[in-house]
Amino acid sequence: MKHIVACTMKNEGPYLLEWVAYHLSIGFDGFIICSNDCSDGTNLMLNRLDAMGIVIHIDNPQGPNMDPQRSAYSKINSHPKFREADWALVIDADEFLNVKTGDHSVHALIAACPEASAISPCWKMMGSAGKREFSPEEMVTERFTRGSTNEEPENGLVWGFKTLFRPEKFDYLGVHRPRFHKHKPTPGPEHVRWYNGSGVDQGTRFYEKGWRCNTESMGYDLAQINHYAIKSREDFILKRLRGTANAGSNKNRINEEYWGKYDLNATVDQTIYTGSLRAELAKLLADEELAVLQRASIDSARRTLADQMKDDGVRAFVETGAFPKDDGSKKKKRKAA
Numbered sequence: 001m002k003h004i005v006a007c008t009m010k011n012e013g014p015y016l017l018e019w020v021a022y023h024l025s026i027g028f029d030g031f032i033i034c035s036n037d038c039s040d041g042t043n044l045m046l047n048r049l050d051a052m053g054i055v056i057h058i059d060n061p062q063g064p065n066m067d068p069q070r071s072a073y074s075k076i077n078s079h080p081k082f083r084e085a086d087w088a089l090v091i092d093a094d095e096f097l098n099v100k101t102g103d104h105s106v107h108a109l110i111a112a113c114p115e116a117s118a119i120s121p122c123w124k125m126m127g128s129a130g131k132r133e134f135s136p137e138e139m140v141t142e143r144f145t146r147g148s149t150n151e152e153p154e155n156g157l158v159w160g161f162k163t164l165f166r167p168e169k170f171d172y173l174g175v176h177r178p179r180f181h182k183h184k185p186t187p188g189p190e191h192v193r194w195y196n197g198s199g200v201d202q203g204t205r206f207y208e209k210g211w212r213c214n215t216e217s218m219g220y221d222l223a224q225i226n227h228y229a230i231k232s233r234e235d236f237i238l239k240r241l242r243g244t245a246n247a248g249s250n251k252n253r254i255n256e257e258y259w260g261k262y263d264l265n266a267t268v269d270q271t272i273y274t275g276s277l278r279a280e281l282a283k284l285l286a287d288e289e290l291a292v293l294q295r296a297s298i299d300s301a302r303r304t305l306a307d308q309m310k311d312d313g314v315r316a317f318v319e320t321g322a323f324p325k326d327d328g329s330k331k332k333k334r335k336a337a
Contacts, residue, residue: 001030001056002086003106006173008034008060008072011242012093013042013297014136017290019093020049021280022141026097026273027105028089032082034060034072040300045293052287056081069175077172089164090173096141096226096272097164098124104273106164109223113195118165120177120206121197121223122213124148125158127230127265132318134234134305136298141274144228146265150220154264160212161197162225176211197223226272229262233318237308238301256323 005023009016020031033055035043049055056079060072073090076082087110089097098121102108113119125148135143148158163177169192170178180186186207194202198219205217213219230236240254285291308314313324 001081001084003028004030004032004082004085004088006032006073006076006082006088006090007093008036008069009038009042009046009093010036010068011038011040011042011238013038013040013045013294014134014301015093015140016042016045016297017281017284017294018139018141018277019096020054021284022096022274022277023089024054025276025280026099027107030081030085031055032058032076032079034058034068034075036060036062036068036072040304041293041297045290045297048287048290048293049284052290054284073173073175082173083167085167087164088167088173089162090175090178091162091225094228094231095123095162096228097121097162097223098226098272099223100220100271101222104275109164112222113199115193115201116195117169117192118163118178118194118206119197119199119223120161120163120194120202120213121225122150122218122220123158123160123162123227124150124220124224124269125154125262125264126226126228126269127263128232128236129265130321131232132234132321133232134238134301135232136301139274139277140228140231141226141272141277144231145268145270147226147267147269148264149266150218154266155261156212157261158264159214159218174211177206180207197221224271226269227262230259233321234305237305237314237318241304241308259323 005028033046035046046055046057050057058075060068060075062068082088099105099109101112126144127146129144129146148154153159161176165178171181172179189204194206196202196217196219198221200219202217236259244253316324
C-alpha cells in the first residue's frame with residue numbers, strides 16, 4: 001500500500017464501490033477507512049473489502065458529542081500502514097481525485113510535480129443538474145457533469161482544496177491538508193515543497209494554516225477534486241439523514257442553505273477519466289458476497305427514501321426542488337404539546 005486513500009464514512013453503501021473502483025483505476029493501491037454507526041451495511045461492505053485485501057477497515061463507534069472525523073483521523077494517522085505509505089490522499093466518500101495530465105493516474109500527477117511533498121487540487125463542486133431520483137444503477141461520475149466555475153467562484157467554498165501528500169514529511173493529517181506539530185520547528189521549503197492543482201510551488205503559504213485557495217494560489221490544470229456533495233434531490237435526503245462528520249460544525253447544517261451553496265451547475269465538466277472504472281468495478285462485484293451486500297445497501301436506501309417521502313416537506317422538495325417555507329405551525333404544535 002504505497003499510494004493510499006484515507007477516509008471516514010457513514011452510510012455510503014450505494015456509492016462505496018464506485019468510489020473504491022475509481023481510485024483503484026487511477027493507480028491507488030489501498031485504502032484506510034473508518035466507519036461509524038452505519039445502518040445501511042456500509043460497515044459490512046468495508047469488512048468484506050478488508051477480507052479481500054483492498055481496504056483496511058477501522059470501526060469508529062461514536063458516543064454523545066463525539067467527533068467522528070477527528071477520532072477517525074487520529075486512528076488513521078497512527079496506523080503503521082498510513083505512516084509507511086509513500087503518498088496519501090485524505091478525502092471524503094463524495095470526493096474523487098480528477099487527474100487531468102498524462103494517463104490520468106495519480107502517478108502522472110506526482111510525476112508532473114517531481115519535487116512535491118504535497119499537492120493540493122481545488123474542489124470542483126458538481127451540482128445536481130436538476131436531477132430528482134436516487135439512481136444507483138448509474139455512475140455518479142458520469143451522471144453529474146455540471147458544476148461550479150473555476151475562475152470566478154460562486155461562493156467561498158469553491159476554491160477549497162484537498163491534499164495528496166507524503167506522510168513522512170508531516171506530523172498528522174487534517175480534513176483538507178496535513179499539518180505540523182506546533183511545538184516543533186516548522187521545516188523550511190528545502191524540506192517540504194507544496195504545490196497547487198496546476199503544479200505551481202506555493203512556497204510556505206500553507207505551512208501553518210489554510211484550507212482553500214485564492215486568485216493567486218488556485219489552479220486546475222493538472223488536477224481537481226470533483227466534489228459530488230449533493231447529487232440528486234433524493235440523494236440529498238439520504239445525505240441529510242447521515243448528518244455531518246464534524247461535530248464542531250452545525251449538526252443541522254445540511255439544509256436549504258447547504259443545498260444552495262453546493263447545487264452549482266454553471267459549467268459542463270466531463271474531464272474526469274472513467275475509462276477503466278467499469279472494469280475495476282466489475283472485479284469488485286465478481287465477489288458474490290460483496291455484490292449481495294451492495295444490493296442490500298441499495299434496498300435499505302430505497303426503503304429509507306420511501307419512509308421519508310411520507311413527510312410533506314420532503315416530498316415537496318423532491319418533486320419541485322423547492323424547500324417548503326415554515327409557516328410556524330410546527331412551533332405552534334410543540335408549544336401546544
